[in-house]
Amino acid sequence: MIEWGAMEHYLVVVRHGRTGWNLVERFRGRADIGLDGVGVEQARAASRSLPRYQPRAIYASPLERAARTAGVIGQALGLEPVALPQLIDMDFGDWTGLTLEQAARKDGQLYKLWLKAPHRVRFPGGEGLAEVRERVEAGVALVRERHPQETVVLVSHKVVCKVLVLALLGLENSRFWQVEQDLAAISVFDFRLGRPSALLINDTCHLKGL
Numbered sequence: 001m002i003e004w005g006a007m008e009h010y011l012v013v014v015r016h017g018r019t020g021w022n023l024v025e026r027f028r029g030r031a032d033i034g035l036d037g038v039g040v041e042q043a044r045a046a047s048r049s050l051p052r053y054q055p056r057a058i059y060a061s062p063l064e065r066a067a068r069t070a071g072v073i074g075q076a077l078g079l080e081p082v083a084l085p086q087l088i089d090m091d092f093g094d095w096t097g098l099t100l101e102q103a104a105r106k107d108g109q110l111y112k113l114w115l116k117a118p119h120r121v122r123f124p125g126g127e128g129l130a131e132v133r134e135r136v137e138a139g140v141a142l143v144r145e146r147h148p149q150e151t152v153v154l155v156s157h158k159v160v161c162k163v164l165v166l167a168l169l170g171l172e173n174s175r176f177w178q179v180e181q182d183l184a185a186i187s188v189f190d191f192r193l194g195r196p197s198a199l200l201i202n203d204t205c206h207l208k209g210l
Contacts, residue, residue: 010053010151011140011168011196013187015161016061016069017042022183026099028157029092029126034064041210042184043069047076049186049206055079056150059143061087061157069184070155081155086139089157093126119173129173133163140164161187168196 017039021028035043050073058081060070066089070081095103104111107124114121122128143152156164161181166173168189180202181187188200 009147009149009191010199011189011191012050012053012055012151012153013161013164013181013189014046014069014073014153014155015158015181015183015185016065016155017046017072017184019065024099026097027092027095027103029089029096030063031096032064035068038210039065039183040068040072042207043072044076045206045210046184046186047073049203050077050153053151053188055153057143057147058082058153058155059084059087059139060155061085061089061160063089063157066155066157070153073153073155084139084143084154086135086142087154087156087160090123090129090132090159091126092123094124095126115177117174118176129159129163129176132160133167133173136160136164137167140167161185165198165201169198170196 017035019033019039020036021033055077058070058074058079060066060081060083062083062085067081067083074081098106110121119129158181162176162179163173165179165181165187166175182202182204184207185202185204186200187202189196190199
């Protein structure tokens with residue numbers, strides 16, 4: 001579990017904008033896909049919602065879709081994003097690039113387990129949610145050391161954002177499907193009471209009209 005001392009700052013979690021692979025749901029993972037035009041506009045819309053939190057740093061997954069989203073946000077805020085490898089997307093291994101239907105045909109039992117008990121799945125040639133959580137928590141701890149009293153923006157991927165939100169709420173990975181993180185969604189946690197307090201989860205109001 002992520003623990004925090006007495007601090008007065010926010011942790012802002014942003015999922016990257018849309019890519020071509022989001023038009024048909026696929027297991028994207030480590031495939032390095034760029035944003036499409038809508039994704040760039042989503043990133044710009046997200047950037048307009050963040051100044052109120054007065055961010056002092058932006059960290060992002062090194063994959064292009066997250067790095068570009070962070071770049072658009074950073075340009076609007078006057079901040080240079082920093083690549084944080086711990087925020088990289090889940091490694092889906094042999095399932096990378098498969099649509100949901102293809103995955104179900106490839107290994108129906110594992111696909112059903114993913115839907116029913118995702119915390120028990122380790123993808124062939126890839127990783128499981130426990131590994132994702134371990135590295136994400138390590139990444140947040142590093143950010144905490146660097147910015148103990150400052151608001152920080154983290155830009156990452158759907159699975160990583162979901163796992164991070166669960167960790168901040170003190171929930172187990174078995175609750176994975178009970179948290180959603182839409183494209184370019186913003187989640188905000190306040191630490192003024194010395195522990196994570198959710199102010200926003202999966203907020204997409206800034207995307208209206210796109």
